[in-house]
Amino acid sequence: ETGVTQTPRHLVMGMTNKKSLKCEQHLGHNAMYWYKQSAKKPLELMFVYNFKEQTENNSVPSRFSPECPNSSHLFLHLHTLQPEDSALYLCASSRAIDVNPYEQYFGPGTRLTVT
């Protein structure tokens, strides 16, 4: 596997379910990110981890819970979501925060539908 992978690619869950999204990067990076893209809206940064430490929580509701056990893996645990949480969730990685090169590399995303 190369680049950034995300599983599952599609997820349908009820509002009372608990599920997790998984991201893995094979680029040797140390920073990982979760983004949300809702319909007709720009990508929104949710969380940032740098060397496994959370450095950013962009006012995300507590029903979204990130976990970064090591620099290669990132999870997003979901529980009691709302229908408005339906969106494309993208994971990205970069060498480290505020380290050149600054470019972030994205996975293919998980399309989440909350029913």
Added chain:
Amino acid sequence: DQQVKQNSPSLSVQEGRISILNCDYTNSMFDYFLWYKKYPAEGPTFLISISSIKDKNEDGRFTVFLNKSAKHLSLHIVPSQPGDSAVYFCAASGGSGTYKYIFGTGTRLKVLA
């Protein structure tokens, strides 16, 4: 209020001609700008970036121009190819952290064969 705006939701260009995608920003603290390309069912792919100390950066068929006084950047693709058909996002960062990208809503480019 959107700090990064892509006012054209779509653009169609003939193959071989120039594609020009535009992006405006409002925050004068932004000092790093990027363009990403996204195909359906794939994540955004990094294309090209530019720092505010430059006004132009070129990579093959792709050139990004930055006009700081106008708070405007543009992506030129020459010549355009059918494989360039995708959604293009501009992003900006700076001030509070170069890693905190603010994205535009994207422009869908269609290159006609």
